[in-house]
Amino acid sequence: MPGTTLREPCIENRTTAHTIRKTRFASRARRPSKGRPGAPPEAFPTPDHSRHQTPRGRGSFLVQSAHRTHVLVHIMEKTSVKPSPEVRNSPCSSGFPEGYSDPPNDISGEFDQARENQGDQFQPWLEKRGARIVLDGNFARRKLPVRANEYCIWDSVLPGFGMRVRPTGRTFWFVRLRHRDKHRRISLGCTADISAELARTRARKALAEAALDGLPKRIEVDATPELSDYVNTYWNDIARYWKASTERRNRCAWERELAPVFGSIRVADISRADIMRWRDDYAGAREGVYNRTVPVLASLFKYAEALRMRRKGSNPCRGIPRYKRLACERYLTPLEYRHMGAALRDAARNHPTEVAVIRMLLYTGARVGEIRDLRWEWVRPPHLALPDSKTGPKTIWLNSQALAVLASVRPRDRCPYVFPNRRGTAPVNLAAWWPMFRRSCAMPDLRLHDIRHSFASAAIMDNVPLATIGKLLGHLLPETTAKYAHLADEVIAEAAVRVSGGLARAIGLRL
Numbered sequence: 001m002p003g004t005t006l007r008e009p010c011i012e013n014r015t016t017a018h019t020i021r022k023t024r025f026a027s028r029a030r031r032p033s034k035g036r037p038g039a040p041p042e043a044f045p046t047p048d049h050s051r052h053q054t055p056r057g058r059g060s061f062l063v064q065s066a067h068r069t070h071v072l073v074h075i076m077e078k079t080s081v082k083p084s085p086e087v088r089n090s091p092c093s094s095g096f097p098e099g100y101s102d103p104p105n106d107i108s109g110e111f112d113q114a115r116e117n118q119g120d121q122f123q124p125w126l127e128k129r130g131a132r133i134v135l136d137g138n139f140a141r142r143k144l145p146v147r148a149n150e151y152c153i154w155d156s157v158l159p160g161f162g163m164r165v166r167p168t169g170r171t172f173w174f175v176r177l178r179h180r181d182k183h184r185r186i187s188l189g190c191t192a193d194i195s196a197e198l199a200r201t202r203a204r205k206a207l208a209e210a211a212l213d214g215l216p217k218r219i220e221v222d223a224t225p226e227l228s229d230y231v232n233t234y235w236n237d238i239a240r241y242w243k244a245s246t247e248r249r250n251r252c253a254w255e256r257e258l259a260p261v262f263g264s265i266r267v268a269d270i271s272r273a274d275i276m277r278w279r280d281d282y283a284g285a286r287e288g289v290y291n292r293t294v295p296v297l298a299s300l301f302k303y304a305e306a307l308r309m310r311r312k313g314s315n316p317c318r319g320i321p322r323y324k325r326l327a328c329e330r331y332l333t334p335l336e337y338r339h340m341g342a343a344l345r346d347a348a349r350n351h352p353t354e355v356a357v358i359r360m361l362l363y364t365g366a367r368v369g370e371i372r373d374l375r376w377e378w379v380r381p382p383h384l385a386l387p388d389s390k391t392g393p394k395t396i397w398l399n400s401q402a403l404a405v406l407a408s409v410r411p412r413d414r415c416p417y418v419f420p421n422r423r424g425t426a427p428v429n430l431a432a433w434w435p436m437f438r439r440s441c442a443m444p445d446l447r448l449h450d451i452r453h454s455f456a457s458a459a460i461m462d463n464v465p466l467a468t469i470g471k472l473l474g475h476l477l478p479e480t481t482a483k484y485a486h487l488a489d490e491v492i493a494e495a496a497v498r499v500s501g502g503l504a505r506a507i508g509l510r511l
Contacts, residue, residue, distance in 0.1 A: 135163055135200075140171065140191040161203040163191065173199035179210045224309045227270065228263035231300065238303050243388070245369065253293045262297070267309045270301075272316040279320060287323035294320065328447070332454040336443060343441045353419050354433045356405055361448070363402040365455030365473055368448045370396065372427045374418040376411055394474045456481070 133139070135155040144153075146169050155161040164172045173188035173196075186206055188199045224230070231254060239247045261278055262270060275297075282290035298317035304310045332340070340362075348355045360371045370389055378385055381403060384396040398406070406418070415424040430448065438446045452473070459469045470481035 135161065135173075136196045139163075140196055144169075144171065155200075158200060158203060158207075160207060161200060173203070175203035175206050177207050177210045179213065224267040224269075224304075226264055226266055227300070228259055230267050230304065230309070231259075231263075234303060234307070238299060249292075250296045250299075253296045257289065257293045258297055267301075267304050270316055272320070275316045275320050282323070287325060291322045291325070294322065328450070330445065330447070330450045330453065331457045332446075332450070336441070337454075339441050339443070343437065347437060347440070351433060353409075353421075353428050354430060354437070356409055357419050357428065357430065358437075358451070359405050360402055361451045362455070363399055363405070364396050365452050365459075366396050367452065368430070370394070372419060372430065375416045376418055377416065379406060379418065381406075389474065391474055391476050396474070397472065 133153065133156050135153065140163065144165050146165070146167060148167060150164055150166050152174075153163045153165065155163075160176045162174055162176065164174055166172070171191045173191060173194060174185055175188060176183065176185045178184075188194060188202050191199075194202075225233070235251075239250065242250065262274070265274070275294075279290060279294075294317055298315060301310060301315040301317060305312055305315065340358075344355050344358060357371055360366070361368065364371070367390065370384075370386060374384065378387070382398050384398065386394045386396065388394075409418060411418075412420060412424045417424070417427050419428045420426065421428050434448060438444055456469055456473060459472065460466075466478060466481055470478055473481060475481045
């Protein structure tokens, strides 16, 4: 079994180098040397604190310590014996006032002596099986020799990490690195103030930063506020470009749907997984609510990226799929038009304002808000000049039936609205009256927006060009018009008969 392994501190001396790591002590007083058989150690007299190579030349040499104890050192050999009691009890095996013992499982070797032009700085020769000096707290607390000039002690585990010993006796941690083809030495602090573990961690970080310099780095984001505080602070800035109705709808979506779930989470901590779990809660009957709410949350994160509260391109709502819902292709048939006309005549006595709004929707194909919020100053026969709408300023052309409806409405004093409520302070509210009216028409599934769809479908049935229908509805793109123009099956079948009949006559067939 190998014996106890002793280590000496890696301190360079101008006259001698006491760099003994793994030693083999002579158990006998007159043990012959392997280099010269039969020759005792005294045959090779050496002065104190000196080193001489034996004729063997492979790594064995003699060192005469301060206690006159002959030591035979074998660097490359693996065998060793236990030291003598005199050496074991001595304060240091090489004469230093403070020795340093290696862990028993450490690999032994030798240090490469520093060159003369390097002064007092040297470090382990890592290519060889050099002696390793681990700079830890135990070594930092030792009283190291003081010299006239500053010298360094290098760590064998982390290349570049070392300790400086100043002439005043104070010691400091440092790390030497190469940054952009220049060598730099960074001080890490005094050993009395910073532990060896902390200094080693800082050294590793400095070496890693120097090695990764020039490569793309992740943008570090400081601590961000909670989403509720963020919304309270920046909501006005985010909603600046929204319309008033859009701002009210989005504010309601934040207070009802988003704040209870994400309000207490920091802006930078909300991940894609959080959004997916929140999305799953809306599966089923509330899929439409999710589809209308997720754009609001996405706009909040987009503005947070502009404020550098989140990394650019880290919007967790990006790529989150919306629920696919069946397209509503509800439009009125000629029979349903007759039922609605009879119901409007019956309701005109008790609800004249609501009935006038529905008739304007039937005759113009406009959106509900464009007729409900209509002001007298926008009425310019034969059209309505709206300063703003969903697609910007809009012109709604009026036919004779729509002009007759407007002529039947009497303006109120100091009321700018064409269809006001009973007090005359706001536009009429159709939310409470419309469900009762559609049940009286035997159409409980009819929506107000379906009247606009029906207007486009009726225009296509009369062979009105698609571009003209888009102008009537106020669409900017033809694709939008095609989306709203839901054709009846009878019209499609009739078109197929016309096309097939024309082809049959062209090829000479009789029908």
